[in-house]
Amino acid sequence: MSENLVRVRFAPSPTGYLHVGGARTALFNWLYARNQQGVFVLRIEDTDRERSTAASLDAIIRGLEWLGLDWDEGPGKGGPCGPYAQSERLPVYRAALRELQDRDRVYRCFCSDEELERRMQAAKDEGRAWDGYDGHCRRLPAAQIAAYEAAGRPACWRLRTPPTGVTFWYDIVVGKREFQNEVITDRVVVKADGFPTYNFAVVVDDHTMGITHVLRGDDHVSNTPFQLMIYDALGWTPPKFGHMPMILGPDRKRLSKRHGAVSVEEFRDQGIIPQAMVNYLALLGWSIGASGDEVMTSEGLIKKFSLKKVNSSPAAFDYDKLEHINSQHLKRMDPDHRRALALPILAARGWSYDPAWQVPGASDQHTYVDRLLALLGGRFSSLRTLPDQLVFFFREDFPVDAEAWRQQVAGAAGRERLAALAEAMDRALPADRPAGAAAYEEVVRELAERSQLAAGELIHPARVALTGQGRSAGIFEVMEALGRPRVVGRLRRAAG
RNA sequence: GUCCCCUUCGUCUAGUGGUUAGGACACCGCCCUUUCACGGCGGCAACACGGGUUCGAACCCCGUAGGGGACGCCA
Numbered sequence: 001m002s003e004n005l006v007r008v009r010f011a012p013s014p015t016g017y018l019h020v021g022g023a024r025t026a027l028f029n030w031l032y033a034r035n036q037q038g039v040f041v042l043r044i045e046d047t048d049r050e051r052s053t054a055a056s057l058d059a060i061i062r063g064l065e066w067l068g069l070d071w072d073e074g075p076g077k078g079g080p081c082g083p084y085a086q087s088e089r090l091p092v093y094r095a096a097l098r099e100l101q102d103r104d105r106v107y108r109c110f111c112s113d114e115e116l117e118r119r120m121q122a123a124k125d126e127g128r129a130w131d132g133y134d135g136h137c138r139r140l141p142a143a144q145i146a147a148y149e150a151a152g153r154p155a156c157w158r159l160r161t162p163p164t165g166v167t168f169w170y171d172i173v174v175g176k177r178e179f180q181n182e183v184i185t186d187r188v189v190v191k192a193d194g195f196p197t198y199n200f201a202v203v204v205d206d207h208t209m210g211i212t213h214v215l216r217g218d219d220h221v222s223n224t225p226f227q228l229m230i231y232d233a234l235g236w237t238p239p240k241f242g243h244m245p246m247i248l249g250p251d252r253k254r255l256s257k258r259h260g261a262v263s264v265e266e267f268r269d270q271g272i273i274p275q276a277m278v279n280y281l282a283l284l285g286w287s288i289g290a291s292g293d294e295v296m297t298s299e300g301l302i303k304k305f306s307l308k309k310v311n312s313s314p315a316a317f318d319y320d321k322l323e324h325i326n327s328q329h330l331k332r333m334d335p336d337h338r339r340a341l342a343l344p345i346l347a348a349r350g351w352s353y354d355p356a357w358q359v360p361g362a363s364d365q366h367t368y369v370d371r372l373l374a375l376l377g378g379r380f381s382s383l384r385t386l387p388d389q390l391v392f393f394f395r396e397d398f399p400v401d402a403e404a405w406r407q408q409v410a411g412a413a414g415r416e417r418l419a420a421l422a423e424a425m426d427r428a429l430p431a432d433r434p435a436g437a438a439a440y441e442e443v444v445r446e447l448a449e450r451s452q453l454a455a456g457e458l459i460h461p462a463r464v465a466l467t468g469q470g471r472s473a474g475i476f477e478v479m480e481a482l483g484r485p486r487v488v489g490r491l492r493r494a495a496g
Numbered sequence: 497g498u499c500c501c502c503u504u505c506g507u508c509u510a511g512u513g514g515u516u517a518g519g520a521c522a523c524c525g526c527c528c529u530u531u532c533a534c535g536g537c538g539g540c541a542a543c544a545c546g547g548g549u550u551c552g553a554a555c556c557c558c559g560u561a562g563g564g565g566a567c568g569c570c571a
Contacts (some may be wrong), residue, residue: 013570013571015570015571032501045571046571047570047571048571050570051570051571091536093504109569111569113569115553116568116569124497125498126559129497129498130497130498130567131498131499131567132567133570154533154569156569157569158569174501174502177500177501178500179499179500180499183498183499183500184568185567186571187569188568189569190569191569192569193569195537195569197568197569197570197571198570198571201571202571217565218501218502218564218565218566219565219566219571220566220571221500221501221565222499222500222564222565222566222567223566226522243501245501245502245563245564248563248564249561250506250507250561252564253563253564254564254565283508283509283520284508285508287508287510287541288509288510289509289510290509290510290511290518290519291510291519292519294508294509294519294520294521310502312501312509313501313502313503314501314563314564314565315507315508315509316504316507316508317507317508318507318508318521318522320521320522321507321508321520321521321522322521323521323523324520324521325521327534331534337526342513349549373501376533377533377534378533378534378535379532379533379534381533381534387497407558441530444530454530455530456530456531458530459530459531460530460531462530463531469531469532470531470532471531471532471533472531472532473531473532474529474530474531475530475531476530
């Protein structure tokens with residue numbers, strides 16, 4: 001490992017899905033690694049044997065892959081610092097514990113949960129502060145220790161933390177942070193079951209994996225001084241730390257399920273595309289600066305990303321802006337990519353092109369969908385709404401907006417106009433040849449003039465008859481994409 | 497309760513001693529138009545408060561208030 005090579009990591013615990021907070025942490029690490037041409041490591045923190053599940057791990061990996069955040073070392077990839085799951089690194093932690101024992105920086109703690117609970121209660125009752133542990137076993141007489149050991153009493157290992165002084169570091173995001181040592185208690189380093197705690201495993205892994213920058217959520221700030229004490233106890237040089245601000249809900253409370261979607265897969269299911277998710281997440285807590293387009297691809301983000309521009313204040317998640325970024329990506333995407341997104345959505349519904357429709361320029365599903373998406377243009381702003389926007393191009397039993405129908409079609413005038421329009425088209429357009437938008441428009445305008453109507457008085461009823469909706473893309477283009485047989489058929493049907 | 501952090505339009509943010517405090521989302525209006533979008537143009541809207549420092553503070557210092565986070569043999 002070269003000295004100045006950046007090595008960063010994302011270290012989720014497999015106890016749930018990949019939520020936006022985790023996704024953003026992963027993203028920032030990934031962006032930094034890619035920007036610096038460093039290495040991005042994925043490490044699985046599964047030291048909690050109760051809560052870790054294979055299903056969660058799958059979900060997290062799926063989420064990362066969906067976002068396009070590829071890792072250089074980790075599960076499925078291997079690497080020189082493996083294994084990359086903490087549950088498989090027990091020997092590494094054991095060696096580190098031995099080192100701490102040799103240096104007399106840890107001690108055994110025999111306190112049971114009940115005892116701890118009792119002393120905490122007592123402290124509270126007497127109005128004394130209780131900040132996690134009272135150092136009881138630190139002062140245990142040797143004879144007592146021997147007795148407990150002989151009895152086989154379960155014990156964990158606690159770090160002997162310095163009682164006075166200060167521990168500080170220069171945080172990449174907020175600058176100097178310092179803690180008085182007396183507020184840091186002798187936390188557990190190895191549990192009674194022999195597994196390391198999070199704080200211990202993180203330090204050992206970050207060190208043995210050569211991590212140079214630890215970029216994580218702000219909720220880890222208070223763990224940092226304790227971790228620095230572990231580095232110190234082991235005689236290791238700590239990495240640089242950067243704590244990213246939290247992501248808040250619209251109510252400025254920590255973002256959670258009750259705010260709406262929080263897992264990246266939920267966003268995917270709601271029609272958000274990964275490029276947009278990545279783009280939006282990057283904008284949350286980081287800024288491109290005064291100039292520059294906010295809408296960026298991952299490549300653009302990598303080029304622009306800088307830790308210096310990461311904000312120190314928590315940011316509220318804005319679903320509206322995500323939608324906007326999403327629509328921008330969809331709109332700017334090249335036609336092939338747009339079609340690739342649309343095709344599976346249509347296929348899932350069994351909607352496919354039929355040559356009998358006589359649509360000019362369309363010969364199969366691909367060419368037809370290309371036509372439809374071109375016609376939709378900027379209206380194609382979400383994957384979720386796409387089926388509603390296209391249903392009437394594929395089915396005759398498309399939904400009809402009742403209010404629009406009542407206003408435009410239901411009355412005698414509406415029906416008469418539609419009947420007249422149907423006949424005019426039937427007469428003017430050759431039955432065996434596809435008609436273009438201009439041809440439809442000519443018929444409509446001619447009839448309008450002949451009947452002394454405004455063109456709109458034909459157009460609006462036709463739109464409802466043809467699409468079921470009061471609004472749509474340009475109606476003549478819609479007619480062209482529907483094809484003559486269906487246009488005439490639907491007009492007649494609506495005319496009753 | 498203890499410790500730590502944060503504070504520019506409703507939201508995301510630019511800004512690091514002298515700016516008409518800029519952009520984006522949302523919202524409103526106008527234009528475009530067969531409707532709806534898109535797009536274009538314009539508008540509304542912010543330096544939490546109080547003291548300092550300074551010729552001059554959004555920017556520096558100190559308080560206050562508000563918000564967030566952490567206090568596990570969870571991670």
